Amino acid sequence: MSQITIEEELKKSYLEYSLSVIIGRAIPDVRDGLKPVHRRILYAMHELGNSYNRAYKKSARVVGDVIGKYHPHGDSAVYDALVRMAQEFSMRDPLVDGQGNFGSIDGDAAAAMRYTEARMSKLSSEFLADLEKKTVDFRDNYDNSLQEPSVLPTKVPNLLLNGTSGIAVGMATNIPPHNLGELIDGTAHLLDNPDCEIADLTDFIKGPDFPTGALCFGGQGLREAYETGRGSIKIRGVLHVEESKTGRQSIVITEIPYALNKSNLVEKIAQLVGEGKIEGVSDLRDESDRKGIRIVIDLKKGAIADIIINSLYKFTQLESSFGINMMAVSGNRPMLMNLKQVLSAFLEHRREVIIRRTRFDLDKCEKRAHILEGLRIALDNIDEVVRIIRASRSGDDARIALMERFELSKVQAQAILDMRLQRLTNLEHEKLLEEYAEILKKIEYFNSILANEEVLKGVIRDELAEIKENYSTPRKTVLMDQNPDDIDIEDLIPDEDAVITLSRRGYIKRTPLSNYQKQKRGGKGIAGVQTKDGDFIRTFLTTTNHQFLLLFTSKGKMFKIKVHQVPEASRIARGAHIANLLPLEKDETIATAMTMREFEEERFFLFVTKNGMIKRSSIALYRNCRQSGIRAVAMRDDDQLITVQEVQADSEAVLVTKDGTSIRFSCHDARPMGRVASGVKGIALRPGDEVVSGVVTGDPERVQLFTVSQGGYGKRTEIDQHRLQTRGGKGIISMRVTAKTGKVLGAIMVSPEDEVVLLTSGNKIIRMGVKDVSLVGRATQGVRLVRMDDGDFAVGFDLVQDAGDEGGSEFEGEEIE
Template identity: 75%
Template sequence: MTNTISIESELKKSYLEYSLSVIIGRAIPDVRDGLKPVHRRIMFAQHDLGNSYNRAYKKSARVVGDVIGKYHPHGDSAVYDALVRMAQDFSMRDPLVDGQGNFGSIDGDAAAAMRYTEVRMARLASEFLADIDKNTVDFRPNYDNTLQEPVVLPTKVPNLLLNGTAGIAVGMATNIPPHNLGELIGGTIHLLDNPGCTIADLMGFIKGPDFPTGATIFGGQGLVDAYTSGRGSIKIRGVMEVEEKKGNRQSIVVREIPYAVNKSTLVEKIAQLVNDKRIEGITDLRDESDRNGIRIVMDLKRGSIPDIIINQLYKFTPLETSFGINMMAVVKNRPMLLNIKEVLSYFLDHRREVIIRRTKFDLDKAEKRVHILEGLRIAVDNIDEVVKIIRASASAVEAKANLMERFELSEIQAQAILDMRLQRLTGLEREKLMEEYAELLKRIEYFKSILENEDVLKGVIRDELMEVDKTYTTPRKSELLRHDLDSIDIEDLIADDEAVITLSRRGYIKRTPLTNYQAQRRGGKGISGVQTSDGDFIQNFMLTTNHKWLLLFTNFGKMFKIKAHQVPEGSRYAKGAHIANLLPLDKDEHIATAMSLQDMSSERFFLFVTKRGMIKRSPMDLYQNCRTTGLKAVNLKEGDELMGVQEVNPDADCILATRNGTAIRFNIRDARPMGRVTAGVKGISLRGDDEVVSAVTTSDGERFELLTVSEGGFGKRTHIEQYRIQSRGGKGILNMRLTDKTGSVIGACLVNDTDDIILLTSGNKIIRMKVEEISLTRGRATQGVRLVRMDEDVNVAGFDLVMDPTETEEEDTED
């Protein structure tokens, strides 16, 4: 009859067995020696081969063959990969294998084939296998029951923390960073002497991880959490320094990189960021690393700020990484999450067991030798009678029996007498025999004291640890800072200076310090500005500061939000970078207007104005969360485009100025607050092909005059009392009398006598003048005065206001 088995229970049972096999037998190290089975088998196989640090190297293939043939029932590539890593000084804090040949590089280069490389155990590895032949650890059958392999190595080194480990099992993982041997032994001895010490006490000795590649560790609360609970996260930063070069130039040099970072990949990442202009200011990138250490050199443009570029490198590249600590280890065949005190306690327990078992082994051996020496001493003292008994015996068996009977000897003692050479009868040999006997008695007394007295046992453990410390400890490689990493805002390194943002019709944008433009007298020709291509001209021209948000609104009604300092800086003559490098614009989409803000709250409002006279007032907080792909700011009717956006006070009045010289003034409260994705209400009724060119509000303090500028270079300054308040949606009144000489209106703004204005022509000339030099007109319907002289076919393309200028006035200049 066939037995019925539940598939559910069978799957649970089989998968549990599989997971335990992976956890115990492959992925998670033993807490005692800090080794996974493959590493333990590699070291034991080399011990069997006699491949110690003071012997000649052996082919790696020989070692791998012994490991997979005797102990490790897996593929040779897995064993060789583990062997290679044990020899890499950039992977292991203290390598356990001494390799000869190509064992890979920090650039990710693979090691040479195992038939080409040679290995032997590192000197430190001898401390892992010391006394293994003295019954210090248990052995178990290998996979085919033909040989015995150790369950654990009798190591004198706290290797779980020394070299760390990483492994992914079934349902759990481990990730333990490497540490400094001297610090570990200091903490271990402190715990040995003070079993009740706290983790904080241990952290006085064990400062934190110590990576083979150096770098700087920020061991704040994350490190405390890791050492206290077994889990935590730390930040690691590469080490960079600034070198001064000839010609007032500088270079950034990377000296150390975070643990497990591929150097070649890091260099490629930096190059990509430079090419994509996400990091600006680097003119050349070279990897000058050699056998003496890492050296990645980045030459900087003259005038670049190294601190800004360094922090960009930390932000965008693996030069700053996180290391998640997860101290999972196998304890008595069970995976456990351990804190640092538990890890060291289990190691000390292991050392106690090893020393006790070794002592019992040595005691037993010494007592057996003393037993034999006691028999030999009897024989030497009665040598004539012994010889007589032996000569009278018919056989060796009879001689042994006669000796045992005559002198009350054991069989072992009697056999030793029969095996004794005649040279032992000399006076010198007899003296040596007695010295050996006396020495053994002392050793037996010492061994018994270790087994009987806990203080003596601790002394042995302490002495052995101190000897390891004296022989193998090396200076710390990683600098440890006992605080969390506070991310440095790049803005903290950028002065909040005033700047001019210019954006051409074809989409070229740049940022120029305001100090590049000096005040001139009215009527001057101006100084050279942006060098644009034929048919292009500056469309947006605004003043801001480097720390403010730059809000870019497109003609399609979308909003983009970036910091002003993210706009590439250019000289007064530079063309700038294309806006497509900063924003994802659609076909035929361009920036309609730009504005800058420090913060956005629900108490503040945007006023949206379209070319067809529609307006919309919306709270700013609706636009706070702007994605990199942009945000829909306003719904537009077919054929309409967004003309401009500005911040408004609900108590203020709004004046809309049109291209054909009309204007309307109404109170902002006539436009009720609306949601983000709405079209708004009518602000002015336009005639024919007229369109809105400017929208200004009266909330600018004492600025009670409206300055209207035409494309022909004329300007008209009129007191706003000349514009009566009307109902929203009306046709408005005459604002400026236009002629062929004045051309159409390009915009308007509120000003007072203390202001300056900057004009930009389509011929790329820039002129700055004081508002007080522009005559205040008595009437409203006038053409105004000439502001700038221009060549034929050149128009005023844009202008902006400079409030409370501080620059000194210069005479007319022309570049």
């Protein structure tokens, strides 16, 4: 007994299994565009006489024939395939005419097969035409008891017409549906111009044509798919804006992308509205019926429809990608094929089918002509034929006598003996001669097809034209030249001033700056963010909607989003959690935030850590940022990133510590480093001290250091009072820290014309002019900026640039859970 290793046996068995799945189940044949299960369904219906012009039959009967005779798999798999072939939203041109519940675009399952009925569609008859004329090879079924066709002699380029999708072992296919009329035009052009380029074919075949319509953005991705077999396109649903008599607007979705579950789309929109990612929606309802899709989104008064439309495209599958992968079985092996190869394979199949059909018809006509020739001889000599027959003792003797007398074949002699007496009439004689003449013409025509390639092409061309005339329908999908990525939501959002707030627990929001009113120094402030116990605002930025919001985490990572992508909320609302926007790690918090429009090579970031480390890196290194963030600076385990500032090569920086020490140095002292470097020492800290701020000097209009303490005290100091030192030193006193002032909260550079917004842990907000704060010496404690309740302390402040007095008022809003 021979022995083999288990490795070899497993390899051999798995390869055989893979081939079975690829060829026998998942990948369609390029010639008829059908997988075995679909081919067997159509053939079983053909054998049952279940054609389009006959009565429907129970789906269970069709499924039973398929699994009992040809497809040794589960009945549910076969029924699911039959159901899909009958769904108008799944097939561009359905191959099965279903009666009953065959599912819906909402994802509803079809009724059980015992309830539904089916028959072939009229188009399906073209798949099986001439099957009985030996046009294709037949093979044994799974138990060798019956024969089934290995491919159907289809007249329709079905692989591209209805498309397909399937996952095999190690490969997959995903082909979109196309328009039949365009496919026929492209195929006919290839027939007449076999050396044409793929670009010539795309003049006829513009792009996919989905049964659900929608908009198709092909562009380079579609060209790559047609040229290489792989590519990607974008599909967008179709919608429009309706306005009611009261002036309220509604967005109405009438077409959705291919293979999208409509019910899931509606649920997703409702979810996004509930989460606040899509704002300005007052009502959402599905008004779809048998006439078509109609999803209505009612807008609130003042909502901008274009912004909501772009949000729908961005956050839902109303815009989706379709990855084209034109994998098909050709020559009994899977191949990635381009557009020309697919159409060429179909044309070659049609050539073979027509040749085999012609040979079958020619053979049949020649046999009939042979018989008619004998009958003509008999009629011309009818008296002698009758005499021979009457004189013969038996039929065999008569046949032999006729063969010898008139040099007939056995078949001709037998046909004379089988001829009825009524054929002896003059009328029947004339009919026989006419039939004979007609048969001779057919024989001549069939011979010309087999002998002349141009005649064969003419037959193919005529049949294609007939298919187009009888079955083509107008295009449903609109092809767009413009790339959807070219449509920027920023074009629809005004670049207005905004305030970004971030709480200690990570709640972020965007609020128009006009919601905050200007007050005099020492005021009580207005109601700010409603936070939960133990939470308070720690970051407060003034910016504009079109800028980038750069978020640097305590672990040294950087995230980049647009300001307008931050959910907008009222002044007293808590906002959305930062985890909804950024993929933060456990125990990772946002350390600092800044805004920027462009990332230029000659500009630099200055990173400052709690332990006094600094790093200067080119901003251009941070231009490309993944959605998952990038490493901005290497951090030691016991250190944290506290701030990032933009600097020039000749800028000067000031580091301020919580104990009131500061150091001023030139950024030249920190050489430019790579993106993931850890940096150099900026200040030598005393025990227990840490850096709380890093500011940049150099603005000729802002030459004063504005320092704020946690106790609500602040002061202005001329920057010249902080002498220039070498980085790494211990620094000098910047603010006198007492129990009344509390530790230093931070510092910024200001001018007398600037305004500052200050926030407290009690969620009070005060906006004041810088000139209202006294200009004092470096070692002083400053003046009171805001009166705070017991236990409250200052938690954040920021500069308001070029802001006038809006004279605002209390702004009411709901807390966002």
